[in-house]
Amino acid sequence: MQAAVLRGYGQALDLVERPALTPGPDQVVVQVKACGVCGSDVFLRKGGFDSVLPIVPGHEAAGVVARIGPGVDGVREGDPVALYYIEHCGECSMCSIGRVNMCLSVRRMGVEYDGAFASEVLVPARNIIPVEPEDDLAAVAVLTDAxxxxxxxxxxxxxxxxxxxxxxxxxxxxxxxxxxxxxxxxxxxxxxxxxxxxxxxxxxxxxxxxxxxxxxxxxxxxxxxxxxxxxxxxxxxxxxxxxxxxxxxxxxxxxxxxxxxxxxxxxxxxxxxxxxxxxxxxxxxSRGFVPDDIREVLALHRSGVLIVDHLLGRQRPLSEANEALDDLEAGRVLRSVLIP
Structure with a gap:
């Protein structure tokens, strides 16, 4: 697999080859089909987050299930999916009232664990949101965050x-x-x-x-x-x-x-x-969103109420992740979408 890695704040991302990912219990490997380049990724590169380095950025993503770990049900290999970027316990006081974006043991994809500026990403099964086969996965990616x-x-x-x-x-x-x-x-x-x-x-x-x-x-x-x-x-x-x-x-x-x-x-x-x-x-x-927000904006997009054409005009290969970040920081685009 390929991944764009941030090794130090203020540095360019390195495109590297890594071994294919192996899912553990209750985990899923997703083949990334699209990942939006967000202002938070620029903020990360500047050192705005107390991140874990080196890190693969990218949290606004969609793809296809590639491999499934033990104990995972409700999703099959080949299914198209959106990704929820916040790893949450499901049991703490915040999760128990549905505020999983504020989980007391929160870990964020692309900040505390490797994200989707890559050809594959490993995520908890509970972070998978199935989408429709006819959905445009680039549109799904930007809907999940932007x-x-x-x-x-x-x-x-x-x-x-x-x-x-x-x-x-x-x-x-x-x-x-x-x-x-x-x-x-x-x-x-x-x-x-x-x-x-x-x-x-x-x-x-x-x-x-x-x-x-x-x-x-x-x-x-x-x-x-x-x-x-x-x-x-x-x-x-x-x-x-x-x-x-x-x-x-x-x-x-x-x-x-x-x-x-x-x-x-x-x-x-x-x-x-x-x-x-x-x-x-x-x-x-206002910190991010919860999975139901993704489901609801997906439904609104399918009905034609919300559009994303203005976010999809600049699509780049993964090898141009640095250029995509530079474009966003300079205000030349509203979004770029990386297509691994």
Missing amino acids: VATPYHALVRIADVQPGMTVVVFGIGGIGSNAVQVAAHLGCDVIAVSRSPAKLELAEQLGARVLVSAADDAGDVVEAVRAAAGPGGPPIVVQTVGSAEVDAQAVAAVGIGGQVLLIGSSVSPFSIRAVDLIWKEASVHG
Whole structure:
């Protein structure tokens, strides 16, 4: 098998040959057919995660079951599958209430154990989500994260309702899908981006108001609040890995509103307690998604409600993993998809 390995933070990935993987009890080897290149992979390469090195990145994946370990049922060799990237115990206090993304013994594919920038990946059987034979596995791959992540934030964390105003800061791989998920849920969407092309995409995906973030930060906040109307926006989704934009999102949220932080940044930003108290506003982190989020966005995609064409325009072989990471970091793409 082939794998792209990160040996040190800030370094290029090495493409290496490794022995074929052997599944143990309750494990499955999946032949990777597609793996999305996500902002989290760029964050990993920079050293943003306390990872285990060397590591094979890649967590946004789909493929075909290649080999099955003892004790595995419900799936057969040759079955097409989506992969859930969080290894979870199924028994702790978080797992027992369905919050498996917050498992107390969590291990993440591509961070704590080898991921899907490879021709094969070894995963726990409980992380396998069967899909339909007619599903496009490149589309399945990006749905598992780029779409399921904002879906989780809007549906599970914020419980958004039709008619709410939702502001989305950043129209990248996550933010563009926050726009279309919010629009599908019947929300009035305000999109914020520095890029005219990305604002145009946001409009195509359902945004009603477009705000250019190329202006002064204070002007951006005022434009958002003016567009949202009296009281300000009830939901603000922050998908940019920037402390400056974190602060803008908090400043923009309306009375009784919620800020949903999805974009990862290790830099601090300032916030005054009085600004939250006076508005009775709250700030929530939203961490990934749960398996049911994947199942639900897959169903919405099959029905034609959610699209992923904007995520599939740049597909590369595994040997170009470094170029795919560079493209994403430079903002040249919303997503690249590696096809081993």
